[in-house]
Amino acid sequence: MSAEVSEGVDELGARLKAYEGRAAAVAGVGKDPVNAPMIRHWCEAMGDTSKAYRGPGAIAPPTMLQVWTMGGLSGHEGRTDAYDELLGLLDESGCTSVVATDCEQEYPRPLRPGDEVTFDAVIESVSDRKTTKLGTGYFVTTRMDVRVGGELAGTHRFRILKYAPARRKSQAERPRRPRPVVNRDTAGFWEGVAQHRLLIQRCTGCGTLRHPWLPGCNACGCLDWDTVEASGEGTVYSYVVMHHPPFPAFEPPYAVGLIELAEGVRMVSNVVGVPYDKVRIGLPVRVEFRGYEDEEGALVLPVFRVVEGEG
Amino acid sequence: MGSETRAHRPVAGAELPPLEIPITRTLIVAGAIASRDYQDVHHDAELARQKGSPDVFMNILTTNGLVGRYITDHFGPSAVLRKVAIRLGAPNYPGDTMVLTGRVEEVDGDTATVRVVGANAIGRHVTGTVTVSVPAPSAVSDGEAAS
Numbered sequence: 001m002s003a004e005v006s007e008g009v010d011e012l013g014a015r016l017k018a019y020e021g022r023a024a025a026v027a028g029v030g031k032d033p034v035n036a037p038m039i040r041h042w043c044e045a046m047g048d049t050s051k052a053y054r055g056p057g058a059i060a061p062p063t064m065l066q067v068w069t070m071g072g073l074s075g076h077e078g079r080t081d082a083y084d085e086l087l088g089l090l091d092e093s094g095c096t097s098v099v100a101t102d103c104e105q106e107y108p109r110p111l112r113p114g115d116e117v118t119f120d121a122v123i124e125s126v127s128d129r130k131t132t133k134l135g136t137g138y139f140v141t142t143r144m145d146v147r148v149g150g151e152l153a154g155t156h157r158f159r160i161l162k163y164a165p166a167r168r169k170s171q172a173e174r175p176r177r178p179r180p181v182v183n184r185d186t187a188g189f190w191e192g193v194a195q196h197r198l199l200i201q202r203c204t205g206c207g208t209l210r211h212p213w214l215p216g217c218n219a220c221g222c223l224d225w226d227t228v229e230a231s232g233e234g235t236v237y238s239y240v241v242m243h244h245p246p247f248p249a250f251e252p253p254y255a256v257g258l259i260e261l262a263e264g265v266r267m268v269s270n271v272v273g274v275p276y277d278k279v280r281i282g283l284p285v286r287v288e289f290r291g292y293e294d295e296e297g298a299l300v301l302p303v304f305r306v307v308e309g310e311g
Numbered sequence: 312m313g314s315e316t317r318a319h320r321p322v323a324g325a326e327l328p329p330l331e332i333p334i335t336r337t338l339i340v341a342g343a344i345a346s347r348d349y350q351d352v353h354h355d356a357e358l359a360r361q362k363g364s365p366d367v368f369m370n371i372l373t374t375n376g377l378v379g380r381y382i383t384d385h386f387g388p389s390a391v392l393r394k395v396a397i398r399l400g401a402p403n404y405p406g407d408t409m410v411l412t413g414r415v416e417e418v419d420g421d422t423a424t425v426r427v428v429g430a431n432a433i434g435r436h437v438t439g440t441v442t443v444s445v446p447a448p449s450a451v452s453d454g455e456a457a458s
Contacts, residue, residue: 038345045341045373047332048380052388062392063379066372070347097362098350100371104396134363165363 012093016126016138019086023122024142028078030068030117034060039113042067059110065146065154066103068117081278083123086140087162088275094164095137096251102141102159108152115148124157137163175248176294180301186213188227193300196289198230200265211265232287233262234304236271239279255279259304273306319386321423321445327385327413332377334369334431336405342373369403374437378427381411382441386423390445393422397439407431413441421446 032038039060043053046061053061060068071077090096111117121144129138139161146154182190189212192199201210205222216223237260243253257271257279271279272288285304292299332338343353351358353370360366378397383390403409409431417424422444429437 042345042376045338045345046376046380048376048383050380050383050388052383061376061379063372063375063395064346066375067346072347073349100399102396102398103371103375104394105375106394107392110391 010129012089013126013129013138015089016086016140019082019123020125021122022082023080023120024083025069025076025078025119025121025144026080028069028076028119028121030119031070031072031074031077032068034068034111034113034115034117036113038067039064059112060115062107062110062154063105065105065107065111066144066156066158068111069119069144069146069156078119083121083142084275084278085273086123086126088278089273090138090140090162091275092272095162097135097137097165098160098162099134100158100160101139102157104157106155108154109148111148111153115153117146117148117153119144119146121145121156130161131166132161132163133166134161135163135166137161176296177249177292177299179296179299185215189213192227192229193289193302196300198232198261198287198302199227200230200261200263201225202228209263209265211261211267228263230261230263230287234259234285234287236260236279236281236283236285236304237266238281239271241276241279253277257285257304259285267302269301270303271306272303319445320447321386321415321418321425321443323415323418323423325415327381327415327425330381330384330411332409332411332429334403334405334407334409336367339367339369339373339403339405342376343370346370346372346376348372364402366404369436371397371399374399374403374429377409377411378429378437378439378441381413381427382425382443385413386443386445390443392441392443394442395439396441397427397437399437401431401434401436403431403436404433407433409436416440 039053042061042064052059121142124141124143127139139159141159144156145152180190189199201213202225203217203222204224204226205217206220208217208219236257238258239255241253241255246252253276255271255276257269258266259269260266284307286307287302288305289300290303340354348370352362352364353367356367375395375397379392379395409429411427411429413425413427415423416426425441427439427441428435
């Protein structure tokens with residue numbers, strides 16, 4: 001999968017850029033008010049014995065700014081779908097690892113115990129594809145304003161690198177993606193896919209469409225057929241999320257969708273463009289032909305991307 | 312009493328005494344949890360290795376906190392951090408030691424810009440700039456400074 005971020009035209013990069021300027025968090029609310037116990041735990045960890053952070057009139061260490069906005073184990077409230085999508089796209093392309101690289105904070109007003117913070121963040125920029133020692137990926141920069149009662153208390157610019165780890169060894173060890181079974185009954189379908197056309201079999205006896213491809217018609221038994229090209233539009237008819245057992249070529253969790261094409265037939269495929277846990281029945285999708293490459297050679301598969309503005 | 316611990320007035324060109332931080336597993340985990348950062352690479356060595364890292368490593372919030380502490384330890388509790396901007400390089404892994412050093416680059420009235428570097432055995436863990444205001448002793452009441 002990481003091959004996708006290390007070769008060829010940077011189609012992904014263009015898609016990621018579209019998220020620049022979009023909100024990453026809207027009207028987030030700190031899970032806890034600024035409070036003395038959390039300040040004390042922080043100071044203990046840091047070995048910070050400053051008097052400024054204890055007793056009456058204490059302030060919170062300014063460098064704790066981000067702490068008051070953290071989701072912890074219970075999730076990030078206020079985070080937007082746009083930001084989840086952006087991270088989802090990166091995960092999907094193999095950029096599953098993340099490391100924080102930069103943090104720039106300004107503190108216009110000290111935070112004190114009792115202050116309740118709110119925050120808004122914007123996706124400031126997404127870099128071009130970069131190859132670093134860690135691997136190849138993209139830098140994502142967000143900028144957050146932290147407020148107390150509407151008053152700006154801090155600004156927080158944060159940059160992360162989402163990357164596909166550079167691990168030559170495990171790359172080579174990664175099992176090959178399974179190949180479709182192509183025989184004389186299904187060859188026509190895969191020839192279509194190779195040309196980025198999604199072909200549906202049609203019985204020339206009764207006109208019934210069918211998928212997957214079969215030698216004869218289930219409706220009338222006729223053995224003659226031709227094809228119609230699908231529009232590529234469809235909806236998620238059903239889906240499952242694979243967690244266990246892991247299949248060597250794929251990294252769980254991932255969603256497997258049963259897609260109902262606009263023409264009425266259904267096919268099993270991947271749903272892409274949203275995180276696995278955002279796939280829903282009825283989600284509008286459109287076919288996309290995705291190239292895969294491994295030791296065994298190149299492979300094109302039809303997958304279904306969630307239609308913009310959905311999910 | 313308080314005035315003794317905040318005796319350092321920023322002077323352009325002055326070097327801050329280095330601060331050695333032993334990078335223990337405890338520091339890494341305590342820092343991550345105190346900052347509510349539950350990313351597995353900061354507390355679970357096995358999962359960190361699966362992600363290509365040799366061990367758990369310090370999170371950026373802890374680094375940020377240590378940089379802030381380095382500055383306020385030096386300038387005293389009346390010093391006010393205005394801005395902390397850091398960039399991470401070589402990770403802080405358990406067993407290493409990070410040595411923080413700083414140099415006052417610029418002073419404008421009460422406000423100084425300090426360039427900070429935190430070096431470990433692999434290289435530069437952090438480079439950054441801190442803007443800090445250090446009120447003149449007369450501007451701070453004794454009670455406030457020493458309480």
